[in-house]
Structures are given as C-alpha cells and as structure tokens.
Amino acid sequence: xxxxxxMHGSKASWDQYARWSKQQLEANVAYxxxxxxxxxxxxxxxxxxxxxxxxxxxxxRAGAKGEPITDGIFPEAKEFLAGYWIIDVESAEQAxxxxxxxxxxxxxxxxxxxxxxxxxxxxxxxxxxxx
Numbered sequence: 001x002x003x004x005x006x007m008h009g010s011k012a013s014w015d016q017y018a019r020w021s022k023q024q025l026e027a028n029v030a031y032x033x034x035x036x037x038x039x040x041x042x043x044x045x046x047x048x049x050x051x052x053x054x055x056x057x058x059x060x061r062a063g064a065k066g067e068p069i070t071d072g073i074f075p076e077a078k079e080f081l082a083g084y085w086i087i088d089v090e091s092a093e094q095a096x097x098x099x100x101x102x103x104x105x106x107x108x109x110x111x112x113x114x115x116x117x118x119x120x121x122x123x124x125x126x127x128x129x130x131x
Contacts, residue, residue, distance in 0.1 A: 002046060002122035003095035005085045005102055007115055010078060014054055016108070024108045031105045032083075039087055039098065046086035054080040082115070086122060095119050 009017070020028070032050075039045035057080070058070045085102070089095050099117040107113035 001091075002086055002088045002124070003092070004120050004122050005087065005095065005099045006118040006120070007082045007084065007102060008079045008118060009082045009115060011054065011080065013115070014080060014082075018053075020108050024106075024110075027106050027110065028113075035102055035105070036085070038101070039085065044087045044089050044094075044098070046088050048083065048085040050083040051081055079116075092119070092121075 017025075036045065036048055039048075061069050061071070063069045085098075087095060087098060089098070096119060099119045103114050103117050104112040105115060
C-alpha cells in the first residue's frame with residue numbers, strides 16, 4: 001500500500017530554518033538525500049518533493065464565473081507542510097518506521113530535529129476508485 005509521509009513545521013521553525021548556517025543547511029539536505037536513497041535502496045520509494053516557503057502559499061477557489069480567486073498568505077497558520085515522500089510498503093507499521101527515521105533529520109545543533117511527520121494512506125488515482 002502507498003503512504004505519504006508529510007513533514008510539517010511551525011512558522012517559528014521555518015523562521016529559524018531561514019537563519020541556519022550554510023553548514024547546518026547542508027547537513028540537513030544531505031540527511032534528506034540520504035533518506036531518499038535509503039527508500040530507493042529498500043525498493044519503496046515512489047516520489048518526494050520539498051515545498052516552497054509558506055509565504056508563497058495561496059488557497060485558490062473558483063469564482064462565480066470559474067475565475068481563480070486567491071487567498072493567502074496565512075501568518076496565523078500554526079503549521080506548514082514542508083515536503084513529502086510517497087512510499088509503497090507492506091504495512092502502516094513499516095511506514096511509521098520510515099517516518100520516525102525522517103523525523104530524525106538534524107537540526108541546527110546537529111541533534112535530531114524530531115519534526116512531526118504525518119503518515120496517511122494514499123487512496124490511488126481517481127481511475128482506481130470504485131464508487
């Protein structure tokens with residue numbers, strides 16, 4: 001079954017991340033790349049992407065004539081989605097183990113950041129859904 005591992009961060013953690021040293025950022029990115037390689041080597045990697053800064057986020061709804069109506073940015077939001085990995089594993093427990101590894105990405109002092117990672121099943125494409 002496919003699961004999505006969504007890494008979340010608070011506004012405060014995003015603000016702190018923007019002030020990390022080059023070496024701290026490089027260590028964090030190296031960890032994320034190594035984690036993705038670990039998933040590939042395990043044969044469970046489907047895809048992953050880091051996301052842009054929260055200040056770039058917009059919510060879009062269709063207006064009365066179908067035109068895009070945007071809303072945002074959202075400084076009142078407490079958490080933001082930082083990035084995600086989609087994996088294809090045998091069980092939720094296996095997905096939880098990978099999520100725990102992801103949560104260990106190093107923070108600015110080199111210790112595990114313990115960032116929260118939301119794990120959710122991926123239902124598949126609309127073509128796969130049987131209604």
